[in-house]
Amino acid sequence: MARLGIMFTLFATLSLVFSIPAGSSDSSSAPSDTGANQPRFELPQKPTSNMTPLEQRGANLYSYYCTVCHGTKGEGDGINSFQLTTPPAKFADAAFMATLSDADIQKVIRQGGSALDKSPQMQPWGRVLTDQDVAALVAYIKTLSKN
Amino acid sequence: MNGFFQKLFPFLALLSFLLFIGMVWKDYDSPYLEYQRKFKTMLDLKASETGKLKGPEFQIGFRQRWIRELDRADRCETCHLGLEDPRFKDAPQPFTTHPAMAEHSYEKFGCTVCHHGQGMATTLKDAHGPVENWNSALYHDNFMENSCSLCHGEYVHDQAPILFKGQNMFYDYGCRGCHKVAGKPRTLTGPPLDEMGKRVKADWLYRWLKGPKDYLPTTKMPDHEFSEQEAADVAAFLLLGPGPEGEAVSGNAGRGKTTLLTSRCVTCHTLEGKGGSTGPELSKVSSKAWPRTLFKTIKDPHALWTQSRMPIFGFADKDIEDIVSFMTSDYIDLDLDEKEAARQIQLVKNASPERGRELTDKQGCIGCHSKIPTIKELGEIGPDLTTFGVVHISLLDFGDIKVPFKNRTVPNWIYNKVKSPRIFKEGLKMPDYHFNAEQTSAITTYVLGLKGKEVPASYTLPLGERPTDYAPQGAFGKILDKYRCLVCHKINGKGGEVANDLSQEGSRVRQEWIKRFMKAPDTIRPLLEERMPPFKVLDPEDEAIYQYCRTTLVTDKVEDLTETVSTMSLNDPGIIREGEKLYHEKYACDACHQIIGRGGLVGPDFTNEEKRLRPEWVVYYLHDPKAFLKRSVEPVYAFTDKEIEALTAFVISPKKQ
Numbered sequence: 048m049a050r051l052g053i054m055f056t057l058f059a060t061l062s063l064v065f066s067i068p069a070g071s072s073d074s075s076s077a078p079s080d081t082g083a084n085q086p087r088f089e090l091p092q093k094p095t096s097n098m099t100p101l102e103q104r105g106a107n108l109y110s111y112y113c114t115v116c117h118g119t120k121g122e123g124d125g126i127n128s129f130q131l132t133t134p135p136a137k138f139a140d141a142a143f144m145a146t147l148s149d150a151d152i153q154k155v156i157r158q159g160g161s162a163l164d165k166s167p168q169m170q171p172w173g174r175v176l177t178d179q180d181v182a183a184l185v186a187y188i189k190t191l192s193k194n
Numbered sequence: 195m196n197g198f199f200q201k202l203f204p205f206l207a208l209l210s211f212l213l214f215i216g217m218v219w220k221d222y223d224s225p226y227l228e229y230q231r232k233f234k235t236m237l238d239l240k241a242s243e244t245g246k247l248k249g250p251e252f253q254i255g256f257r258q259r260w261i262r263e264l265d266r267a268d269r270c271e272t273c274h275l276g277l278e279d280p281r282f283k284d285a286p287q288p289f290t291t292h293p294a295m296a297e298h299s300y301e302k303f304g305c306t307v308c309h310h311g312q313g314m315a316t317t318l319k320d321a322h323g324p325v326e327n328w329n330s331a332l333y334h335d336n337f338m339e340n341s342c343s344l345c346h347g348e349y350v351h352d353q354a355p356i357l358f359k360g361q362n363m364f365y366d367y368g369c370r371g372c373h374k375v376a377g378k379p380r381t382l383t384g385p386p387l388d389e390m391g392k393r394v395k396a397d398w399l400y401r402w403l404k405g406p407k408d409y410l411p412t413t414k415m416p417d418h419e420f421s422e423q424e425a426a427d428v429a430a431f432l433l434l435g436p437g438p439e440g441e442a443v444s445g446n447a448g449r450g451k452t453t454l455l456t457s458r459c460v461t462c463h464t465l466e467g468k469g470g471s472t473g474p475e476l477s478k479v480s481s482k483a484w485p486r487t488l489f490k491t492i493k494d495p496h497a498l499w500t501q502s503r504m505p506i507f508g509f510a511d512k513d514i515e516d517i518v519s520f521m522t523s524d525y526i527d528l529d530l531d532e533k534e535a536a537r538q539i540q541l542v543k544n545a546s547p548e549r550g551r552e553l554t555d556k557q558g559c560i561g562c563h564s565k566i567p568t569i570k571e572l573g574e575i576g577p578d579l580t581t582f583g584v585v586h587i588s589l590l591d592f593g594d595i596k597v598p599f600k601n602r603t604v605p606n607w608i609y610n611k612v613k614s615p616r617i618f619k620e621g622l623k624m625p626d627y628h629f630n631a632e633q634t635s636a637i638t639t640y641v642l643g644l645k646g647k648e649v650p651a652s653y654t655l656p657l658g659e660r661p662t663d664y665a666p667q668g669a670f671g672k673i674l675d676k677y678r679c680l681v682c683h684k685i686n687g688k689g690g691e692v693a694n695d696l697s698q699e700g701s702r703v704r705q706e707w708i709k710r711f712m713k714a715p716d717t718i719r720p721l722l723e724e725r726m727p728p729f730k731v732l733d734p735e736d737e738a739i740y741q742y743c744r745t746t747l748v749t750d751k752v753e754d755l756t757e758t759v760s761t762m763s764l765n766d767p768g769i770i771r772e773g774e775k776l777y778h779e780k781y782a783c784d785a786c787h788q789i790i791g792r793g794g795l796v797g798p799d800f801t802n803e804e805k806r807l808r809p810e811w812v813v814y815y816l817h818d819p820k821a822f823l824k825r826s827v828e829p830v831y832a833f834t835d836k837e838i839e840a841l842t843a844f845v846i847s848p849k850k851q
Contacts, residue, residue: 086614088595090606091336091635100293112827115796116785130794131785159829160782168785174830175820 098190105187108180112172121191133166141192152185226272226316230254233275233289240281256316261304263650268304268313270321308341309333324603329586331603333642336635340583340642345649349658358658359633360640367414367627369637371561372576375644380574383414385499386565390432392439393487393498397538399429402482407628409482410474416625418557419616424549426541431550433542434567438484443518450520453513458727461682461692462504472503472681472692481527488518496675505677508730557623576624581646582608593618609638662687670742673735685747693726695823700743701752701814707806708740718806720788720795751821755810764809764843773844776837783841786827789849796827804848812842 096103110119116131118124121138128135137143154162156176160169176184234252257271276282276289278300283291292300298308306313311332315321323331333340339357342350351358364370368383390399401408403425406415420428460469463476479488490497492514495504509517551568558575560566583604590607595618597606610617613634615624629637664686666674674680680689683696699708713736715726731739763769777783784793789800814821816838819828833841 086610086617088597088601088610088617089613089631090601091334091609091638092631093335094632115827116794127786127794127796130788130792167780167782170782170785170829171831172829174832 099186101183102187102190104180105183105185108176108184109187112176113184121188131166131168133160133168135169136165138188138191144189144192149185149189152188153181156181156184224316225318226256227254229273229288230275236276236282236285236289258314259300259304261302261307263653264304264307266304266306266313268306269316270305270311270313271300272316273318273321274305306330307344308338310341324587324600326599327588329584329604331605334605337605337639337642340639343643344645344647345653345655347654347656347658347660349656349660351658353657356636356639357643360636360638360643363633363637364640367416368562372558372574372624374574374576374578374580376578376580376646382501382562382564384559384562385502387432387559387563388565388567389435391435391437392484394483395481396429396433396542397535398482399432400425400538400542403428409478412471412475414627416627418625420553422541423545424553426538426545427547427550428553429542429550430545431547431554432566434547439486440484442522443485443489443515445512445515445517445519447516447520447523450513450516450518451524453509454517454520456728457507458725461725461727470692472690476521477525478527480522480525481530485518485522488521489514492517503678503681505679505681505727505729507727508732557625579641579644581644583642583644584646591618605638605642608641609634612637612641659687664688666742666746669735669738670746673739677729677731696743697747698749698752698822700746700748702808702811703743703806704808705740705744708743709736710805712736712739718798720799752808752810752814755813759809759813759842762809762813762839762842764839764846766843769840770843770847773840773842773847776841777844781831781841800845801849804846807846809842809846812845813838816841 098106109117114125115127116123116125116135117138118128118135123135123137123139125135151163155165155169157171157173159167159171161167162171172181230252231254234254237252256269258267258269259271260267271277273288274290274292276285277292278295280291282289285291304313305311309332310330311323312321312325312328312330315325319325325331336356339350339354342354342357346354348361349358365381366383368381370378370380371383374380394402398409402415403418403420404422405417406413407417459465459476462470462472463474464471465476469475483491487498491504492507492509493511494506495502496506554560554566555569560569560571561575564571585604587602587604587607590604592602592607611624612627613629613631615626616622627633665671665688674685679685679696682690682692683694684690685696687697703711711726712729712731715728717725786794786796787798787800788794793800816831816833819826819830
């Protein structure tokens with residue numbers, strides 16, 4: 048009987064030990080604090096971006112295809128804008144952007160300025176950009192008037 | 195004693211029974227069931243939105259995907275229930291739809307092959323990690339791209355930009371000089387270090403060793419964290435042997451300045467804050483190099499360093515003397531304290547070359563630099579990184595640094611090691627490259643991708659263009675080598691991206707134009723900062739370039755158009771006028787192209803195209819601009835044949851004011 052008691056005690060203790068989830072042994076949370084010159088252990092930071100992936104994609108396309116005329120911030124002041132007979136659209140102008148629907152912007156990107164009776168100097172990109180590219184560009188362009 | 199246990203027995207028996215029940219209950223009510231019940235409600239809700247009473251049949255229970263080819267069994271879908279259902283795009287985790295699943299179906303790939311983590315676990319903590327003695331914590335967002343290389347190879351430019359950047363950095367910064375990676379070539383990234391006494395000034399070499407980025411912020415030379423004495427010792431060792439050959443070069447500095455400014459050196463070198471980054475910034479170069487070295491470098495850079503990217507311009511000696519005397523008088527370090535420089539020279543003079551030699555050997559300078567006198571090249575001195583991406587965490591030493599368990603992961607270790615190489619242990623050899631967070635993430639991503647594993651052929655899908663081993667022989671090969679054309683231009687898949695791809699040059703331009711342009715390159719693209727330098731091209735070279743272009747750098751797609759073009763009336767004034775109208779009115783080509791000072795700056799200037807382009811090329815290009823250059827910023831139109839004829843006629847017609 049006594050032996051059985053000892054067995055049960057052992058069993059109970061063992062099951063207790065194994066049923067408790069293994070607690071983390073490193074409870075210290077502060078990174079190294081050994082002096083000012085010592086390099087500190089750093090955690091890699093996610094690049095901070097307040098853009099959605101779609102807008103980010105649009106931003107990349109915009110900087111490749113559009114900035115040269117429309118300017119980096121959509122002020123219509125890109126380096127090529129001064130060579131044009133019609134000044135490029137200002138995406139930073141909220142009042143102007145309010146007059147355009149998404150479909151309008153998409154149409155001009157795809158078919159060029161003449162599609163909306165605007166200057167043909169805005170070129171048609173429909174055969175260069177995919178539908179997703181155009182959607183991304185529209186999403187990004189619309190953020191430019193929101194600051 | 196016996197009595198004590200007898201009394202304890204019923205309690206212990208009860209305790210064991212309760213624990214037993216507890217375990218059963220715990221397993222019965224696993225946390226994943228909670229998620230599954232939630233998901234079921236969400237499914238029913240989605241169904242009710244479409245007018246149905248109940249959602250589709252939903253089976254509560256475990257889900258596992260066995261991907262035999264990749265040796266993985268993933269149970270992630272047990273909780274991540276909406277990952278293949280587009281309706282859960284905006285649902286909170288763990289139900290969110292996985293983006294872009296079309297290319298990477300869950301069925302074929304599972305999750306952990308890309309994301310890492312413990313595929314067979316079904317609790318949040320165990321599945322995502324880190325778990326003790328289990329290596330794979332979920333990859334941090336910054337490093338995710340490391341998994342792409344497993345199937346897509348190393349040349350994924352656009353889809354995995356961080357990985358690609360990391361890979362380029364790995365080679366450019368000479369990591370491969372010390373670290374072996376099986377199957378990857380070893381490259382020497384630094385210049386040879388023989389005859390340093392002839393070449394550089396003692397005080398400069400001391401400062402350079404002490405902090406290379408202080409002299410040249412863009413340099414790839416790392417900081418070895420030498421003490422003053424160590425830097426002086428290494429400098430003393432490297433300066434052993436003959437000293438400078440004469441202190442000055444006699445020349446006309448004024449003429450030198452003109453030659454230097456008209457030779458478009460800024461295409462590669464930054465001067466006074468403007469210019470390219472292919473070569474080093476030069477505004478303080480006379481505080482570094484002795485004039486004779488500058489002379490020799492300009493005359494024949496390849497004699498000093500066979501891998502130098504600098505072309506042999508072909509200047510006459512007199513011109514080089516003029517340039518060097520201008521550089522000696524103007525390109526000096528104005529912040530240099532002469533007293534301090536004198537002290538540094540003295541420090542190097544009194545230093546011990548023997549100790550310097552020992553340090554040079556120990557630090558592994560030979561990994562990047564060739565021709566270090568008396569030092570033998572014995573192969574990589576750093577750890578082999580062939581499979582470092584899957585190294586077990588227990589093999590990585592965090593030293594005395596207290597890192598909480600949840601942050602003890604392989605990626606975090608590599609990241610910190612790259613960022614500050616001596617963080618975990620003092621006195622290590624690895625030098626500090628002073629990388630910023632973005633660069634460190636890129637290198638870490640690349641190193642994590644070194645898994646030394648191969649996936650079955652049904653999984654491999656190499657993306658991106660791998661550089662070819664294009665290396666022409668004969669006269670043209672010698673010319674490419676002399677002028678280092680491939681530093682900027684690409685030919686048949688090899689070379690730089692700074693300038694135009696020349697693979698089809700023979701089909702593109704006219705003979706007379708090639709010859710004239712090689713002798714006196716003018717500006718074709720007004721917006722570019724990098725421009726073709728005016729090399730002193732010799733007549734036989736000119737002929738060889740033309741012959742090679744005309745016979746080899748051609749494409750049938752253009753040559754086959756000769757017949758079509760011969761039927762076109764390209765000289766007909768009516769058709770030219772028609773083309774002019776299309777050019778200005780319908781297609782507004784002037785938005786990007788200039789003719790006699792009018793029009794945009796984006797594309798090539800069309801003023802003198804009648805001397806440059808072949809009509810076959812213009813026809814070919816107008817049909818599909820992307821066939822020539824995928825990344826060209828040119829819209830694609832659907833011109834009719836008549837329009838192409840008219841536009842071609844106009845573009846290659848002589849323009850009048």
